[in-house]
Amino acid sequence: MRLKRPVLFSFPAVSLLFIAAVLPFASGVLPTVQFTSERIDVHIYPDEIVVDGYYLYKNPFPFPVAQGFTIPFPIDKDHPEPVDVHVERRTPGKEDIRLRHLFGSTGFDVSFAAHEEAEIRVTYRQKAGGMSATYILKTTQPWGRPLERGVYTLYPHGAIIVSSNYPLDLPGKAPGFHKTGFMPDKDWQFTWRRKDG
Helix, strand or coil, X not given: CCCCCCCCCXXXXXXXXXXXXXXXXXXXXXXXXXXXXXXXXXXXXXCEEEEEEEEEEECCCCCCEEEEEEECCCCXXXXXXXXXXXXXECCCCCXXXXXXXXXXXXXXXXXXCXXXXXXXXXXXXXXXXXXXXXXXXXXXXXXXXXXXXXXXXXXXXXXXXXXXXXXXXXXXXXXXEEEEEECCCCXXXXXXXXXXX
C-alpha cells in the first residue's frame, strides 16, 4: 500500500480561513463580549434629536479579546444619516475611538483585557422631519441575552413629547422608562410637537 503525501495548506488559503473565522467577530456580526446594560438619553429639539448612549460591555474570558461594533441608524427620507457621530471609551479613563465606514455602515473596534468591563459612549445628531424619531433597540437580540438593565430618557428642548410606543413611567421631570431583564422586540418610536405650537 502506498502512502499519500499529506495535504498542506498554502499560506493564502490559511490566511483566508483565518480571516473568515475572525471577520464575524471583528465586524460585530457575532458577539465576543457580553452586552450587559445601556443608558440612552435623547435630547429632542423641534427639528432634530441628539442621542447620547452609554453602553456597558464585559469580556467574560480569562484572556484579551477584540470586538467589532456597528452603529445602527434608522434612516429614511425624513431622517437622514446622522452627523457629528462620536465614540469614546470611558473606562478605564477616557479615549476617543476611531470610526470605520464599511459597506455602508459605521462601526468601530474595541479591545478588552481579560474579564474587563468597559463603558462605551456613542453620540450623534440626526435631523427629524415630521417631529418623530426612532431609536433602534432590536439589535440587542443578536447578543443572545437580555440586558440586565436599560434606562431610556427623553429630554425635550423647545418641544413637548406627544407619544412613545414604550410607556414613559420614569419619575421626575424628564419622561422615560426603565427595564430589567430586557430583550426588546420592538424599536423605540416617539413623537413631539413644538412647545410654542
